[in-house]
Amino acid sequence: MDFYKRIELVVNHIPYGTAATYGQIALLCGMPKNARQVGYALGHRYEVSGSKLPAHRVVNAQGRLSGAMSFGAWDTQKKLLEAEGIEVDEGMRVDLKRFGWRNTLDDALWFRASFEKYGI
DNA sequence: TAGGTGACGCGGT
DNA sequence: CACCGCGCCACCT
Numbered sequence: 223m224d225f226y227k228r229i230e231l232v233v234n235h236i237p238y239g240t241a242a243t244y245g246q247i248a249l250l251c252g253m254p255k256n257a258r259q260v261g262y263a264l265g266h267r268y269e270v271s272g273s274k275l276p277a278h279r280v281v282n283a284q285g286r287l288s289g290a291m292s293f294g295a296w297d298t299q300k301k302l303l304e305a306e307g308i309e310v311d312e313g314m315r316v317d318l319k320r321f322g323w324r325n326t327l328d329d330a331l332w333f334r335a336s337f338e339k340y341g342i
Numbered sequence: 343t344a345g346g347t348g349a350c351g352c353g354g355t
Numbered sequence: 356c357a358c359c360g361c362g363c364c365a366c367c368t
Contacts, residue, residue, distance in 0.1 A: 225365085244350050259365055261349040266366085280349075288349035299349095313356095 225253070227342040229263045232333060236279045239306050241316045242323040243283050250325065250333050265292050278302040279323075285316040 228251040236242045244257040253259070264277045278299045281287055287310065293299045300310045308321045316322075 248350085253364095255351095255363055256365080257350040258348065258363065259350090262347095262365070263349095265349055277349085282349075283351055290349050292349065 223252075223337075224342040225251070225256075225259065226263050226267055227340070228252070228333075228337055229260055230268065230273075230275060231336060231340075231342070233264070233275050233277060233280065235333075236276055236323055238276075239308060239321070240323040241279050241281050241285070241303065241308060241318065241321050243281060243285075243318070245283055246323065246325065247280060250330060252334065252337070261288075265290060279308075281316055281318075285318045285322075287314045287316070 229247060232247050232250045233242075244260040245254075247260045248254060248257045251260075260280070264275070264280060268275050268277060278293060287299050287303075293302070300314065303310055303316065308316055310316055
């Protein structure tokens, strides 16, 4: 089971114009207790290595953007989100009620099947 | 091997 | 709201 490959697959499927949480990604990856590792992975495995993962669509459970400057400037993530219609308030927060990614049972099943298919 | 770290989450105050 | 404490776990020293 390749932890990082799963994260990559799920993050790549976060719909344009929506934001997902670290815990949500972890859950869909079948690792409900590993939200921290999702953040670690995005910062250390993908973003810094220049991948094209839409990592800016991942925020914490309160809808708050990452404080770490992994996107370049402090407000780069904010700009990326706003560019696709996601509103970010003064406190660097996204309203998950409006822009959060709503997962269905089918989403979970599809990801599970994909992990199986690719052996990850 | 032991301990510190962190793009986290949740419940309490 | 904010702030705190605790639980969590792969990765580094």
